[in-house]
Amino acid sequence: MWFDSFSDLVRVLLVGGAAYITVVVLLRTTGKRTLAKLNAFDLVVTVALGSTLATILLSQSVSWTEGALALALLAVLQTAVAWVTTRRPGLRAVVTARPRLVLRDGEPLHDAMRAERISLDEIRQAVRSSGTGDLSSVAAVVLESDGSLSILSAQQYGDGSALSGVEGVGR
Structure with missing residues (x-):
């Protein structure tokens, strides 16, 4: 349908504006972590925030108050999980995958690659x-918890202390 009524349009403008302001205020008060590209849990929260905002904008059965409460709940839960996992590192594994070494000293680690479903x-x-043309000059490639690949050349490797906590290092 192309058009239902002016009241529907006014509702979208008013409730949409209020919901947008609510999201901005929540994101500013809960910090950068709420929309950070850190791990699968953060992605789920980001998608849920977007879905909730869309529902507030387009569903007449959801009031602005209900939507704002839902947005606030997601932000508070995200903040609580971040707070708990920074104070109890053992619980971090429940929410976040550990980074994993997938190439060492120019040699692919095929078991790790297979387990992480990543190709050569x-x-x-x-x-x-990363600007490198030769795998043999790469000391390490790490599949990070956010799904990105970090590359350390042999020149950048140093003492390797940045790899502390990476699965597959030290074996």
């Missing part, structure tokens, strides 16, 4: 993107 072509692409 994806590793090569990441290495090329």
Whole structure:
């Protein structure tokens, strides 16, 4: 349908404006972590915030108050999970995957790659993107908890202390 009524349009403008302001205020008060690209849990919260905002805007059966409460609940839960996992590192594994070594000293770690469902072509692409043309000059490639690949060249490797906590290091 192209048009129902002016009252529907006015509702979208008024409730949409109020919901937008609510989201901005919540994001500013809960900090950068709420929309950070850190892990699957953060992605789920980000998608849920967007879905909730869309529901507030388009569903007449959801009042602005109900929507604002839902947005606030998501932000508070995200903040609570972040707070708990920074104070209880053991619980972090419940919410976040550990980073994993997928290439060491230019050699692909096929078991790790298979477990993480990542191909050698994806590793090569990441290495090329880092400005390196030779796998043998790469000390480590890490599949991070957010799904990105970090590349450490042999020159950048240093003492390797940045790899502390990465699964597959030290084996």
